[in-house]
Amino acid sequence: MGDPKAFLKIHRQEAGYRPVHERITDFGEVEQTLNTNDRRLQASRCMDCGIPFCHWACPVSNKQPEWQDALYRGNWKEAYEILSSTCDFPEFTGRICPAPCEKSCVLKLSSDEPVTIRENEAAIVEAAFREGYIKAVTPKRNGKKVAVIGAGPAGLTAANRLNKKGYLVTLFDKAEAPGGLLRFGIPNFKLNKNIIDRRMAFLKAEGIQFEMGVEVNLQNLPAGFDAYCICVGAETPRDLSVPGREFKGIHFAMEILSQQNRILEGQTFPKDKLINAKGKKVLVIGGGDTGSDCIGTSIRQGALSVTQIEILPQPPAGHNSATPWPQWPNVLKTSSSHEEGCLRRWSLTSNQFLGKNGKVTGVEVEEVEWIPSEMVVVPP
Numbered sequence: 001m002g003d004p005k006a007f008l009k010i011h012r013q014e015a016g017y018r019p020v021h022e023r024i025t026d027f028g029e030v031e032q033t034l035n036t037n038d039r040r041l042q043a044s045r046c047m048d049c050g051i052p053f054c055h056w057a058c059p060v061s062n063k064q065p066e067w068q069d070a071l072y073r074g075n076w077k078e079a080y081e082i083l084s085s086t087c088d089f090p091e092f093t094g095r096i097c098p099a100p101c102e103k104s105c106v107l108k109l110s111s112d113e114p115v116t117i118r119e120n121e122a123a124i125v126e127a128a129f130r131e132g133y134i135k136a137v138t139p140k141r142n143g144k145k146v147a148v149i150g151a152g153p154a155g156l157t158a159a160n161r162l163n164k165k166g167y168l169v170t171l172f173d174k175a176e177a178p179g180g181l182l183r184f185g186i187p188n189f190k191l192n193k194n195i196i197d198r199r200m201a202f203l204k205a206e207g208i209q210f211e212m213g214v215e216v217n218l219q220n221l222p223a224g225f226d227a228y229c230i231c232v233g234a235e236t237p238r239d240l241s242v243p244g245r246e247f248k249g250i251h252f253a254m255e256i257l258s259q260q261n262r263i264l265e266g267q268t269f270p271k272d273k274l275i276n277a278k279g280k281k282v283l284v285i286g287g288g289d290t291g292s293d294c295i296g297t298s299i300r301q302g303a304l305s306v307t308q309i310e311i312l313p314q315p316p317a318g319h320n321s322a323t324p325w326p327q328w329p330n331v332l333k334t335s336s337s338h339e340e341g342c343l344r345r346w347s348l349t350s351n352q353f354l355g356k357n358g359k360v361t362g363v364e365v366e367e368v369e370w371i372p373s374e375m376v377v378v379p380p
């Protein structure tokens, strides 16, 4: 493990965000980085617990204590080798994972100062790219061909692993470029698209073929493959079927987010298709991460004001006894976008959209009380 007493002497230090007044003028990544020395000090805080709850909480089963130790010792290459043994693309998770590992860290329980696991992860993979530890390796082919349908995070991961095992992989996607929600859902201020392009260049060099802009019909799959791996995701939005939904000016989150990302790539849209919040009062319905992404996007587009409403009650700040450690805590979360200027209201349901001349002008909301249903005990 790192320094056995570091967690007693060194406090958690986050790299933080660029200043609000600066970052809302562009779509560049908001998160900053620590210098190498401070990053290693942060890694030294890991206690290498007997039972690493961070590992338990991580959706890709990362071996956090092992790579924190390598990072602390300054062995970045070893740290990347351990990290990449479980995580195909740490440059994505290191930026946009909500980091359940940190909520389960023992230092979260004891001092509310968990190890900066996610940031350390991003630092390791960035060093690996910078120092050339990541190299394109073309595997020995096994003579089989696999078509992976869908080039989002699941499809990319499946393609990467199959390719490493020697299958000749072709990735199909209806979008013009690979990445799925990474490219067309996550705003650039959280994940710059050159981070995706950098990894795609390696996947291509390792022999994965990309067929982008191709609609694949599941009834008529592309011919010539030994197997097909379907990784198409779930793109159907959940509608809000209330009166007035037909008014102009009501959009699904993905329409806004994907269009903005495409504009940043240089695409243009006709005026009647363009969604832009400049000079508008924006209401975001839904208090989750996607709603937060719409807030940051609207602010950068020049919205006059942004309000976010949520049907659930405001969660407590800091600690919630209903979701004790090491569970994911249901507590108040303030994202970088919230910090940029947004009014937040809770316990509101939307009854109907109001409009004039076919355009939305407001939403009629009603305060609701959240009453959990009583537990039903089924007799044996």
Ligand code: SF4
Residues within 6 Å of the ligand: 057, 058, 059, 060, 061, 062, 064, 093, 094, 097, 098, 099, 100, 101, 102, 117, 118, 121
């Ligand atoms: S940030 Fe996410 S992917 Fe990375 S170690 Fe934590 S839980 Fe796992």
